[in-house]
Amino acid sequence: VSESQYPPGDFRAPLPVVQPGYGFRSMTDKLVGVVLTPTTPTAWFIVLGFAFMLLTGLLVALSYLLLRGVGIWGNNVPVGWAFDIINFVWWIGIGHAGTLISAILLLFKQDWRTSINRFAEAMTLFAVLCAALFPLVHTGRPWLAIYWLFPYPNTMALWPNFRSPLIWDVFAVSTYGTVSLLFWSVGLIPDLATFRDKTVNPFLKKLFGFLALGWRGSARHWARYEKAYLLLAGLSTPLVLSVHTVVSFDFAVSVIPGWHATIFPPYFVAGAIYAGFAMVLTLAIPIRVMFKVQDFITLRHIETMALVTLVTGMIVVYGYLCEAFFGWYSANEYERFMLKNRVYYGPYAWTYWLLLICNFLVPQILWSKRLRRNIPVVFIVCMFVNVGMWLERFVIIVTSLHRDFVPSSWDMYYPTVWDFMTLAGTIGLFTTLMFLFVRVLPMIAIFEMKTLLQESKVKQPEGGGH
Amino acid sequence: MAHATRNAPPFYGLMAEFESAQALLDAAKKVGDAGYTKTDAYSPFPIHGLHEALGFKERLVAPVVLMGGITGALAGYGLCYWTSVIEWPMNIGGRPYHSWVSFIPPTFEVTILFSAFAAVFGMLALNGLPQPYHPVFNVERFSHATQDAFFLAIEAEDPKFDATATRQFLTSLNAKAVVQVEN
Numbered sequence: 001v002s003e004s005q006y007p008p009g010d011f012r013a014p015l016p017v018v019q020p021g022y023g024f025r026s027m028t029d030k031l032v033g034v035v036l037t038p039t040t041p042t043a044w045f046i047v048l049g050f051a052f053m054l055l056t057g058l059l060v061a062l063s064y065l066l067l068r069g070v071g072i073w074g075n076n077v078p079v080g081w082a083f084d085i086i087n088f089v090w091w092i093g094i095g096h097a098g099t100l101i102s103a104i105l106l107l108f109k110q111d112w113r114t115s116i117n118r119f120a121e122a123m124t125l126f127a128v129l130c131a132a133l134f135p136l137v138h139t140g141r142p143w144l145a146i147y148w149l150f151p152y153p154n155t156m157a158l159w160p161n162f163r164s165p166l167i168w169d170v171f172a173v174s175t176y177g178t179v180s181l182l183f184w185s186v187g188l189i190p191d192l193a194t195f196r197d198k199t200v201n202p203f204l205k206k207l208f209g210f211l212a213l214g215w216r217g218s219a220r221h222w223a224r225y226e227k228a229y230l231l232l233a234g235l236s237t238p239l240v241l242s243v244h245t246v247v248s249f250d251f252a253v254s255v256i257p258g259w260h261a262t263i264f265p266p267y268f269v270a271g272a273i274y275a276g277f278a279m280v281l282t283l284a285i286p287i288r289v290m291f292k293v294q295d296f297i298t299l300r301h302i303e304t305m306a307l308v309t310l311v312t313g314m315i316v317v318y319g320y321l322c323e324a325f326f327g328w329y330s331a332n333e334y335e336r337f338m339l340k341n342r343v344y345y346g347p348y349a350w351t352y353w354l355l356l357i358c359n360f361l362v363p364q365i366l367w368s369k370r371l372r373r374n375i376p377v378v379f380i381v382c383m384f385v386n387v388g389m390w391l392e393r394f395v396i397i398v399t400s401l402h403r404d405f406v407p408s409s410w411d412m413y414y415p416t417v418w419d420f421m422t423l424a425g426t427i428g429l430f431t432t433l434m435f436l437f438v439r440v441l442p443m444i445a446i447f448e449m450k451t452l453l454q455e456s457k458v459k460q461p462e463g464g465g466h
Numbered sequence: 467m468a469h470a471t472r473n474a475p476p477f478y479g480l481m482a483e484f485e486s487a488q489a490l491l492d493a494a495k496k497v498g499d500a501g502y503t504k505t506d507a508y509s510p511f512p513i514h515g516l517h518e519a520l521g522f523k524e525r526l527v528a529p530v531v532l533m534g535g536i537t538g539a540l541a542g543y544g545l546c547y548w549t550s551v552i553e554w555p556m557n558i559g560g561r562p563y564h565s566w567v568s569f570i571p572p573t574f575e576v577t578i579l580f581s582a583f584a585a586v587f588g589m590l591a592l593n594g595l596p597q598p599y600h601p602v603f604n605v606e607r608f609s610h611a612t613q614d615a616f617f618l619a620i621e622a623e624d625p626k627f628d629a630t631a632t633r634q635f636l637t638s639l640n641a642k643a644v645v646q647v648e649n
Contacts, residue, residue: 024510024614151545159549163561168571175575179582186586190612194510197609213596216603217611219494219507220524221593223517227527228589232582235531239578246571447612450511458488460515461495 015300017112018452022295027453031446032198034291035439041290044435051431058425061418062137070140072418079401079413084138086393087423089247090275091131091430092173093268093389095180096240097276098124102183103236112304114452115296118191118445119287119438120280121184126433127279128177130426135170137422165249172246179239183232186225189215190447244272251396257338258400261326267319271389274312274359277305278385285379287438296444299373306372309385313363316392320360334405342399347412352395358388478601478649479504479621480632481608482641487513490616493639494519497618500635504621508602508611527589534584535577542576543569604648619647 006013022030065072075082098120105113139145147154148161149170160167193215196208215221248268251259281302288297327339342352362384366372403410437443450456484490487509494507498521507516546569550556555563590596602608602619611617618641620632636644 028510028613151549157554159554161556161558162546162550162572163558163565163568165571168575171572171575175579178579182582182586186589190511194612197612213590214598214600215595215612216600216608217508217510218593219509219513219516219520220522221595222509222512223522224524224527224589224592226512227525228531228585231528231531231585235578235581235585239575242571242574242578249571447511456487456511456513458491458513458515461492461519 015298015303017115017298017300018449019295019298022453024450024453024455027449028194028198028446031293031296031442031444031449032194034293034444035442036195036199036204040439043286043290044439047286048432048435051428051435054424054428055432056428057421058429061421061425064418065137065140065422070138072416074413074415074419076411076413078404078409078411079398081397081401082413083415083419083423084134085250086390086397087426088131088134089268089393090390091127091134091426092176092247093244093272093275094279095124095127095131095176095276096244096269096272097280098122098127099176099180099183099236099240100273100276101280102187103233103240106230106233107237111452112301114448115298115444116280116284116301116305117448118184118187119284119297119443120276121180121187122437122441122443123276123280123283123434124180125177125184126430126437127276128173128180129433130430132173132177133426133429135173165246165253168246169250172243176239176243179232179236183236186229186232187445187448188441189213190217190225191442191445193217194446195442241269244268256400256404257332257334258323258327258342258396261323263319263322263326267316267322270312270315270319271392274309274316274385275389277309277312278382278389281305281309281378281382282386283434285375285382287443291438291443293444296449299375302375302378303369303372306366306378306381309382310363310366310372313359313385317360320356337403338400341403342395346399346403348395348399348402351391352399355388355391355395358384358391362388476649477622478604478647479619479624479627480629480636480644481602481605481617481619481647482636482639482644483607484616484618484640485642487616489640490618491516491519493618493636493641496639497620497636500626502620502624502626502632504624504627506619508608508617508619510610510612510614510616524592526592527585530588530592531581531585534588535581537584538577538580539573541580542573545576546572601647601649605645607643607645 070084073083075084101113101120102117102124106117135149136142136145139149146152147156147158149167151160160170162168189212192208193212196205196212199205199208245265245268248264252261252264254260284297284305285302288294324339324343327335330336340346341349343349362381365377365381371377398413402413482493484493490507490509491513494505494516497505498519503521505520507513507520509516547564550565550569551563561568602611602617605617607615608617618636620627620636622629626632633644
């Protein structure tokens, strides 16, 4: 698919995006066959069962939360924000890779994105869902909090304060969730039409027919469709950059030592993409084997995503250096104290060093071409990154809050079992939705994959003026 | 050949199937050049240049998205301005009622939101979707249009349409098969 300056077989030559040998028919049959089949891999049931168990834990944790209030969490007076915002930032960051793959790489004409874009977009959607849960439930009684989250005419005649980054966050995240859903649904329409035409089950035919909106592959429809899709990609690109920028404003606009830094927006965006690519790899590596789609999600994808992870990881490490430099260069005693407290004499210094192991040391393995083509190694590195990016938010939030300006207000923060149950529960929710998605909807964009085949390339006829 | 059917035609038109994307594109070009206007091509994936070959020049999606974006920008800023300056001005930290810098992030998000809605629903509306019924679905082989087959249809309502001559013309374009599409 991709032209290369190296001859095939040369170790520098890129690996194929699609295994050779597929035609339109065999590709359609193979990709539709992943969903329209009565056989489900046993491993799918095992993972889904485990994920569903965690999801049940989430329901228990949330029910108890609504019953008793946020006092069941470990949040206390200096550390008013803890697991709720750590998990929120972690999840929303994970979502960013999906939009990067589906929108930004589309604009850069990276053809390898095609195999993973649907899958990554679904990941975005479910990650944003998990993220949105936290700001909602951390209000304790969400149904009483709607008036300060959303602008609607209420009996108190009150409106949200638009000068606060927290309301910007509500706008950014809800827009991001909505636009991701639109982008994902639009991409699904032609594939649902393929499902409609492929299935023999009359009920499924009706269902997919309903969802496909009567799509018939008309040239006029394709022309408008492609234009709309390209514009959506163009709109999603600044949007995704704005979302984590606004999330970082939640911190950077405040005056807390360790938060009040101008490096935050780019550093958060890089961290989001870093965490997101690690999560795409974490999911894609087992799922491609489980559903036997290694011909479409190839070693090329694993290697390229590992490279993106490495590069964005290095940007994140640059962010850590900047944070440290800013703290020192500010010559502000609170900033300098925060730095020393975070790095060596604070009670949470171990989390900072664990963070550096996960986010800085371990990903260096990916410099080796041999090792980033080794799937188990990549998977293990991604697990470290997943943990590391969670720890990064823990370090930023808890170490800055637990010892602020006045020593008399210092305190320790310890999460409770309910905090951990909620975190694990959202992992369960995310995995459940992801696994249900890959079983019932096309996880690889079928029509887009066809445009990668040589047969789909056309030469413009003579005498055409356009 | 050039006698237009004045009364309602008894069928939708003729549909030809082609071997490949290239064959469909070449045929579409000839059909467009021959002066047929009520035509459409069907393929499992977008083919570059196909709609132009058929003489389809509409470019409405981008203006619709632009209108959506402008509406969004005005709505977003208007919401911030109206609630913070007119409806219930509040002194928060001594900042001006019209804190325009702070109003930019919500305005930006609403602009993107409205543009995205305009892109998706504008595209669907221009395409006439959702459309539960269309005569082309009556063709048995048409279920392959979303899989691996390429079709070109000329409607009976086309002023140049003639059941015999159009069928011959389509066959002469290296079509695999030409079938009549029932209404």
